[in-house]
Amino acid sequence: MQQINLEKIRTFIKYFITKNNAKNILLAISGGQDSIYLIKILETLKKQSFQKKIHISYIYIDHQWKQTSHEQVKHIINYIKLIKSNIIIYQINEITLSEDECRKLRYNIIVQHAKKYKFQVIMTGHNATDTIETFIQNIIKGSGIESLTNLAIKSKIFQEVFILRPLLKLDREIIYWICKQFYLPIWSDSTNYIYKIQRNRIRQELIPYIKKYLHKNIEKNIKSLINNYYYQNEYIKQSVIKLYLKSxxxxxxxxxxxxxxxxxxxxxxxxxxxxxxxxxxxxxxxxxxxxxxxxxxxxxxxxxxxxxxxxxxxxxxxxxxxxxxxx
Missing domain, CATH: 1.20.59 (Chorismate Mutase Domain, subunit A)
Structure with a gap:
């Protein structure tokens, strides 16, 4: 099962790189299981002949939320040194626990870095469980149908820059067990248990509560709903464009x-x-x-x-x- 998932993702990334003639890839990492698993995939691809002309670099944004931030940075640097690759680290001096603010700041830094150093692909470790949590967050905000389906496997942000999320079909639990199988050095992030952060309450309390007392298949049902909303949203967008051009x-x-x-x-x-x-x-x-x-x-x-x-x-x-x- 794990090997099949790994091979599927490798094949998808190889296809995407070849189709878009991507030479420079930037992987945004956190030190958690998702990004460490992606490093494993990319470093495996590096050894294959078609990857000889591909440059892969890593980027980490340190929000300095916790006392162990410095140790986490050292852990990430040591691991990247071990695989003989390069990493760029940005540190945020103004500390905030607002997830929206941090996400916007992190996204802006990564995109600007990619533009400056001419990376064609930004890769992130978002997984299927992330889409469920984001979906619930957007419902709480009262967002429209576009925001409810805003995490796509691939999206174009500039003429020659893509964001690729190759793990988006895998659940967090599966990724965890694959990392265990390969003895990958996952960093246990204590900020995942700060309940002032809304996503943590959704992950640690709301979803488990719904699964236990309301519906055990809530995650499966939300995935199905997101998929339906995606096609509804695509239909609306196409209809709007046709009407706009006509009018x-x-x-x-x-x-x-x-x-x-x-x-x-x-x-x-x-x-x-x-x-x-x-x-x-x-x-x-x-x-x-x-x-x-x-x-x-x-x-x-x-x-x-x-x-x-x-x-x-x-x-x-x-x-x-x-x-x-x-x-």
Whole structure:
């Protein structure tokens, strides 16, 4: 079982590297079981002939949350030295226990490092259990369907930079036993038991409680739900893009009012969002979108100025929702 999983992931990574002609790979590690397992896979691939021209480097972000942070850094450095590879370590001086803040900061550092040193692939150790925990967190936040399916095995963040999550189909428990089988040096992270961090409460208390008292197959059911939401979200996105292209003015920065107000509320919101993002690369807040939709759906409205943005004014008339330059 473990060997099959290992071989499947190796094959997938080899295929992805070959297909995208990736030469430089950056693996973001934590010292935990997921990243240590990925190191094992990549170092195995290094020995194969097709990998001779591939450069693999490692990056670790030290948030300095705990007293043992220094020892953990030493542990990681020693292991990377043992496998004769390279690692870059960033230390965060301003300590915060906010998971969202840390995640944004960590992601920004890794992406900027990848851009600066021309890495084509950023690899992370997210697993199937992470997707379940993230799903629950996003439900608590009241996120939309896009956020409920936001962890993908591969995604493109820039023209030539991909994020790859090759362990996303494996549960944390399986990865743990594979690491035990290969005697890999997993670092036991004490921050996993800090209950001020929301993810830890979900992992250590909420999911076990649901499994024991409500439904023993909760994890399997959430995986199925995430999969269904993914295809629903893809269908919505494709529908929105088709409608947006169909409703665009052939010369001006405008979209057809008649095309929009015949759609249901969800598609109306998505088309307005896409209109703003396509022209300004900004995500418009929901209250402003609601204001626009109310104007669009007001059949008695002939001409109205809706809002201003930088040097532009947004208008709606009988046929079009459009922008005009301030004069």
């Amino acid at each position: 665009q003015h052939n010369k001006r920065t405008a979209i057809s009012r008649q095309q929009i107000n015949t759609q249901n509320f969800m598609l109306q919101m998505k088309i307005i969002q896409l209109f703003y993002f396509d022209n300004f690369q900004i995500h418009l807040e929901n209250p402003k979108i609601m204001k626009i939709i109310n104007k669009i759906n007001n059949k008695s409205l002939k001409l109205s100025k809706i809002m201003t943005f930088n040097n532009f004014m947004f208008f709606i008339n009988k046929n079009w929702f459009y922008l005009s330059i301030k004069r």
